[in-house]
Amino acid sequence: MTTFSCTNITRRYKNFCLDNVSFSMETGYFYVLAGVNGSGKTTLLNCITGVDNGFSRSFSGDAQIGGVSLKISPEAYRRRLGYISENRPFFMEKSVAQNGLTYGEFYPDWSVRDYSSYLSRLGIDPSKRIYQLSKGEFMKMQICFSLAHHPDFLFLDEPLEGFDPVFRREFLDLLGELLDRGMGILLSTHITEDVDRLTDYLLILENGQLAADASKETLNDRYKELTGISSPHIRDLLELEHTQGTPRS
Amino acid sequence: MKTFNYYRYEKNHLRCTSYYVLLAISLFFFFLEAAVNASAAARASDALRIALETENAAKEFTLNIFRFELFFMITISTLNSALFYIREQGQAVPVLSKYLFAPVDSKKLYRAKALLLLRGSCIFFLGGLIIYFSAAGIILGTEAPFQHLLQQFGYALIFCITAVIVLLLADWHRSRHSI
Structure with a gap:
């Protein structure tokens, strides 16, 4: 604990x-x-x-x-820790997958496999760019990212x-x-x-x-x-x- | 745990083709300019030597400091933009603000970017210096005015250092306000 x-x-x-x-x-x-x-x-x-x-x-x-x-x-x-916030800045012109890879480098426990599996579970298209996501999708994407670094x-x-x-x-x-x-x-x-x-x-x-x-x-x-x-x-x-x-x- | 190498991270993620293209164009231009000027100086020197027997026209070979600095500013500003800013929805956003929520030490990240900018500036300056001195040495030989050329590069160096410091201070200021 x-x-x-x-x-x-x-x-x-x-x-x-x-x-x-x-x-x-x-x-x-x-x-x-x-x-x-x-x-x-x-x-x-x-x-x-x-x-x-x-x-x-x-x-x-x-x-x-x-x-x-x-x-x-x-x-x-x-x-x-994982922090999920509406104000979290991501690279808006990069895709969901690219953002994951860019930020994932800072977390030793980050898993690309977990990231893609959470994305598919929550129905987020990894090729979509961040600015194309709705508010709900953006939060979902953040959840996937946070969970992927355990x-x-x-x-x-x-x-x-x-x-x-x-x-x-x-x-x-x-x-x-x-x-x-x-x-x-x-x-x-x-x-x-x-x-x-x-x-x-x-x-x-x-x-x-x-x-x-x-x-x-x-x-x-x-x-x-x-x-x-x-x-x-x-x-x-x-x-x-x-x-x-x-x-x- | 192994410490994160910000310099390597930045170097791996740096995508700045325009900097390399501008650097290549600038150095090629310097090469042409230096070669043409040195050849002209050599021919003038020969002509004067024949006419006056004692005059050495090779001393007329100089660096155009204004042009050197102009090329430097254009090239280094491109590298600076690629390192510190990102274009999003038509706006230039300080890239450090993108790491606000990540486990990143923004000071170390800034330092890594600053080192890469210095590296880019050094490549440009040393490239220009080598080209001018080589052209002078090869074409004019011992008659080349190395000391005068060195003095001119000294002035150019002062300008380059000042320009890089101003750029870095502006970047720090903008990044700080965006964070």
């Missing part, structure tokens, strides 16, 4: 501050990073994946995967938005498979209905601060304590945290 941990992640912008966020995760579990729009989900993911620290003086804190530190060995750290943790930034309902189900089944294989997943979303079934732990961000970091059961118990009824939905837990503004559990 591999552990991910981040400590005191702080990122300051002119009008927003991600404030001392710390939490940890283990492989084999599904974590949902929930929060309203503008709560800092993407900023946090950019910080813990190493996308947003290269030139920034307003960034502090550290993250580790299996003892490999983002600050000390950023390249080794980033090889151990990361310990998969971070997904609002991945469900571009998908049709049929693929959402397929996609969640795929995530379930990855969990069974021992991968750790952190998915950020503000639409939580789809991930209710898979969620093990819930992280709730409120104005750049971690308002809750607990298992779904613990939060559900708290919800029951406060309202008298049990809630199987993340949405209700999120609403409660949002209205209460409770401190970190």
Whole structure:
């Protein structure tokens, strides 16, 4: 089992501050990073994946995967994670296959065979150029690429938005498979209905601060304590945290 | 784990036929220019030697610094664009921004690209230098004004170094803002 941990992640912008966020995760579990729009989900993911620290003086804190530190060995750290985001830059004029080969060189565990098999499973034409892909196809392609380099943790930034309902189900089944294989997943979303079934732990961000970091059961118990009824939905837990503004559990 | 060799990666991925074509054209042009100038200087020297007996016209063999620098800028700018920029949907995008999500040290990648640009500049400069000195040496022999030529190449070198530094600073600035 591999552990991910981040400590005191702080990122300051002119009008927003991600404030001392710390939490940890283990492989084999599904974590949902929930929060309203503008709560800092993407900023946090950019910080813990190493996308947003290269030139920034307003960034502090550290993250580790299996003892490999983002600050000390950023390249080794980033090889151990997959990050799926709408904003991920690929070579737009190159094909899906060429992009895989270009970026795959940076990952020692990257497998061209796995990449093509995931592409065919998700119905992506490897000869298509990136700019020809729809939003949903682009996310699918990223999933294929990330899975082909066998990361310990998969971070997904609002991945469900571009998908049709049929693929959402397929996609969640795929995530379930990855969990069974021992991968750790952190998915950020503000639409939580789809991930209710898979969620093990819930992280709730409120104005750049971690308002809750607990298992779904613990939060559900708290919800029951406060309202008298049990809630199987993340949405209700999120609403409660949002209205209460409770401190970190 | 073996450390990733950024220089080799960049060298393997560099596709810049236009640089090689321009380099070949420039060096060929320098060869023709040097050969023609040296032959003319030799003929003038002979003519003057016959007419005046003491004059040495071989000293008139010089490098056209402006033309050398113009060719240098055109050729090296092409290499610089191939290394640091990519054309996407009609726009030039700094290529370093494409590695934002990959496990890449952007400083090391920039350094590898800068080394390749320096290598390309050195090939151009040394190629030009060798051609001019060879032409002067072969055609004019001991009468060739090597010292004067060396001085002119010194001025050209100062310009080339400045141009490469300016290009690299501009690349760094643009890449930083895109990341």
